[in-house]
Amino acid sequence: MSSATRVAVIGAAGRMGSQTCAAVEAAEGLELVARVDAGDDVAAAVRDSGAQVAVDFTVPAVTEANVHAALDAGAHVVVGTTGWDDDSRGRVTEHLERLAAGQEGDGPGVLIAPNFGLSAVLAMTFAAKAARYFESAEVVELHHPNKVDAPSGTARHTAAAIAAARADAGLGASPDATQDGWEARGADVDGVRVHAVRLRGLVAHEEILFGNAGEQLTIRQDSFDRASFMPGVLLAVREVGSRPGLTVGLEHVLDLS
Numbered sequence: 001m002s003s004a005t006r007v008a009v010i011g012a013a014g015r016m017g018s019q020t021c022a023a024v025e026a027a028e029g030l031e032l033v034a035r036v037d038a039g040d041d042v043a044a045a046v047r048d049s050g051a052q053v054a055v056d057f058t059v060p061a062v063t064e065a066n067v068h069a070a071l072d073a074g075a076h077v078v079v080g081t082t083g084w085d086d087d088s089r090g091r092v093t094e095h096l097e098r099l100a101a102g103q104e105g106d107g108p109g110v111l112i113a114p115n116f117g118l119s120a121v122l123a124m125t126f127a128a129k130a131a132r133y134f135e136s137a138e139v140v141e142l143h144h145p146n147k148v149d150a151p152s153g154t155a156r157h158t159a160a161a162i163a164a165a166r167a168d169a170g171l172g173a174s175p176d177a178t179q180d181g182w183e184a185r186g187a188d189v190d191g192v193r194v195h196a197v198r199l200r201g202l203v204a205h206e207e208i209l210f211g212n213a214g215e216q217l218t219i220r221q222d223s224f225d226r227a228s229f230m231p232g233v234l235l236a237v238r239e240v241g242s243r244p245g246l247t248v249g250l251e252h253v254l255d256l257s
């Protein structure tokens with residue numbers, strides 16, 4: 001029997017899922033054992049294939065249920081799908097704790113990464129470091145028009161990290177004299193304005209803008225091709241089994257946090 005890590009991909013027919021299947025098939029030490037998509041029984045597919053790691057690239061409405069099903073089927077889980085919040089992450093943590101309590105040794109791991117692209121992870125890390133030094137901060141995310149959610153998971157994660165850094169530094173709200181037309185000022189994510197562009201030709205891009213009197217810092221990253229996400233996905237697949245509990249963000253795996 002092969003000693004390769006057995007991997008199931010959920011959302012296998014989608015843009016990210018199909019690339020992930022190809023990347024797993026081409027990767028040394030990994031074996032693709034299940035392609036799962038809408039209409040399939042996730043728990044049965046993961047259990048029957050003997051998958052050790054399940055990767056979820058589906059849609060926000062179903063990703064949490066898929067994670068619980070894959071955990072119950074005995075797999076570690078890597079998640080790239082967006083739509084997670086404190087409540088859904090909390091339920092996964094409780095599930096992981098229940099599973100760990102019922103077994104010897106370390107329990108399973110779940111790694112949720114809003115973005116697997118190195119340029120995006122670095123941009124978020126740099127933005128979190130820069131945030132304390134600037135009076136103003138805003139985020140612009142730009143994506144292909146087939147994307148179903150806005151703002152992007154990456155932009156939410158970026159804005160939350162900026163907001164936390166600003167709070168730690170004792171900064172208040174960014175200056176903003178707007179009285180009318182708030183709908184044009186983007187979404188409010190933890191007090192940081194986030195703007196979403198949907199444009200044919202784009203894949204996934206983010207610009208983080210910081211301003212002080214007389215100066216500006218712009219951090220920009222571009223994923224021109226979904227191939228850019230694959231090294232991060234494969235790294236997560238290889239690492240998740242040695243990280244019991246819930247990890248949020250590839251920055252922790254890359255030692256950037």
Ligand SMILES: NC(=O)C1=CN([C@@H]2O[C@H](COP(=O)(O)OP(=O)(O)OC[C@H]3O[C@@H](n4cnc5c(N)ncnc54)[C@H](O)[C@@H]3O)[C@@H](O)[C@H]2O)C=CC1
Pocket residue numbers: 010011012013014015016017036037038039040042057058059060062066079080081082083113114115116117153229
């Ligand atoms: N973390 C990251 O680096 C990245 C995350 N994403 C996120 O990944 C998710 C998927 O993106 P795309 O692949 O572009 O979407 P997509 O729409 O191309 O693919 C989604 C797939 O999920 C399937 N699906 C729907 N319900 C299902 C269910 N109940 N069980 C199994 N499969 C189901 C669909 O049939 C489809 O094949 C989105 O949330 C997106 O924001 C996308 C790119 C990178």
Ligand SMILES: O=C(O)C1=N[C@H](C(=O)O)C[C@H](O)C1
Pocket residue numbers: 082114115143147148151152153154155203204205
């Ligand atoms: O839907 C996408 O395409 C992407 N989704 C993720 C997000 O919402 O941040 C990651 C990346 O931006 C591509």
